Amino acid sequence: MDEPPVIDTRGLTKRYRGGQLAVDGLDLTVPAGSVFGFLGPNGSGKTTTIRMLMGLIEPTAGSARVLGRPMPRAARTVLPQVGALIEGPALYGFLSGRDNLLRYDAADPAADPRTRRARVAAALDRVGLAAAAGKKAKAYSLGMKQRLGLAAALLQPRRLLVLDEPTNGLDPQGMREIRTLIRELAGDGTTVFLSSHLLDEIEQVCTHAAVMARGRLVTQGAVAELAAGARGRLVVTTPDGAEAARVLKELGVGDVTADGDRVTGEPPERDLAEVTAALVTAGVRVRGLTLERASLEDAFVALTGEGFDVAG
Numbered sequence: 001m002d003e004p005p006v007i008d009t010r011g012l013t014k015r016y017r018g019g020q021l022a023v024d025g026l027d028l029t030v031p032a033g034s035v036f037g038f039l040g041p042n043g044s045g046k047t048t049t050i051r052m053l054m055g056l057i058e059p060t061a062g063s064a065r066v067l068g069r070p071m072p073r074a075a076r077t078v079l080p081q082v083g084a085l086i087e088g089p090a091l092y093g094f095l096s097g098r099d100n101l102l103r104y105d106a107a108d109p110a111a112d113p114r115t116r117r118a119r120v121a122a123a124l125d126r127v128g129l130a131a132a133a134g135k136k137a138k139a140y141s142l143g144m145k146q147r148l149g150l151a152a153a154l155l156q157p158r159r160l161l162v163l164d165e166p167t168n169g170l171d172p173q174g175m176r177e178i179r180t181l182i183r184e185l186a187g188d189g190t191t192v193f194l195s196s197h198l199l200d201e202i203e204q205v206c207t208h209a210a211v212m213a214r215g216r217l218v219t220q221g222a223v224a225e226l227a228a229g230a231r232g233r234l235v236v237t238t239p240d241g242a243e244a245a246r247v248l249k250e251l252g253v254g255d256v257t258a259d260g261d262r263v264t265g266e267p268p269e270r271d272l273a274e275v276t277a278a279l280v281t282a283g284v285r286v287r288g289l290t291l292e293r294a295s296l297e298d299a300f301v302a303l304t305g306e307g308f309d310v311a312g
């Protein structure tokens with residue numbers, strides 16, 4: 001585990017010409033071999049960060065290293081080892097999916113033309129587009145275009161994949177397939193860095209995450225540890241919701257809310273057996289009483305005091 005981080009930024013900052021401070025003093029560390037979720041509501045600075053990491057725009061201040069080399073200075077040596085899918089792939093609508101990839105591959109001076117067809121076929125197969133390979137790209141759904149972009153990023157073996165909102169526009173089945181693909185790639189040793197505004201997506205696929213809000217890093221670390229930092233919820237299932245809520249408040253349980261037969265609150269300091277006994281003594285019919293594990297969303301709310309805006 002002594003491998004140097006795949007992405008490492010220090011004080012990375014971007015102020016756009018209009019004066020907008022999009023990224024503010026970011027210290028980001030992406031461990032080798034991780035599936036790293038870069039999480040934040042719309043406008044929190046994710047795309048701006050990714051564009052700086054890929055050398056597409058210059059930071060206003062601070063530094064970024066990718067695969068151990070400074071960006072954008074080392075872009076020419078770093079970028080061939082990085083597969084990227086940023087802001088929707090650029091495609092020729094009048095060409096088939098396969099021909100788009102053939103063109104893309106031909107533009108790579110390091111790609112051997114003799115193995116081009118096999119490489120393209122393998123990439124199409126990997127993203128589940130083999131059957132639709134002959135269709136014109138303009139007839140593709142948004143999800144299929146997204147897969148084609150991923151296939152382009154996968155033509156060569158990569159040490160790092162950078163995916164900006166990879167499941168944008170996909171239906172639940174398509175999202176599942178992309179998640180499976182990401183896990184497979186990670187299993188092969190590729191570090192995957194993906195941005196998302198979907199918390200549960202990050203929880204399902206990522207080993208590590210960083211949370212952004214208004215251009216600043218709120219937290220970063222292993223997903224399990226981030227969630228463990230937030231306290232879970234006490235959940236009582238009962239047909240006597242109103243009475244249960246009253247008893248819990250009397251016991252000093254904080255933030256009690258009743259929703260149908262589900263009454264929840266902050267985890268109490270006292271023994272759960274005592275809580276159960278008090279409920280039963282008060283005549284509350286208890287079907288279930290548990291402590292629910294905290295989610296990444298709980299952690300986010302706890303850290304920022306805000307809900308997670310998933311608009312857009």
Ligand SMILES: Nc1ncnc2c1ncn2[C@@H]1O[C@H](COP(=O)(O)OP(=O)(O)OP(=O)(O)O)[C@@H](O)[C@H]1O
Pocket residue numbers: 016017018020021022040041042043044045046047048049197
């Ligand atoms: N080229 C630009 N010029 C000026 N301001 C910009 C530019 N690009 C982005 N911004 C602003 O910088 C802030 C961060 O935007 P950014 O696109 O990095 O956020 P994001 O987290 O990727 O959001 P989204 O998920 O909506 O893409 C926003 O307030 C945005 O309006």
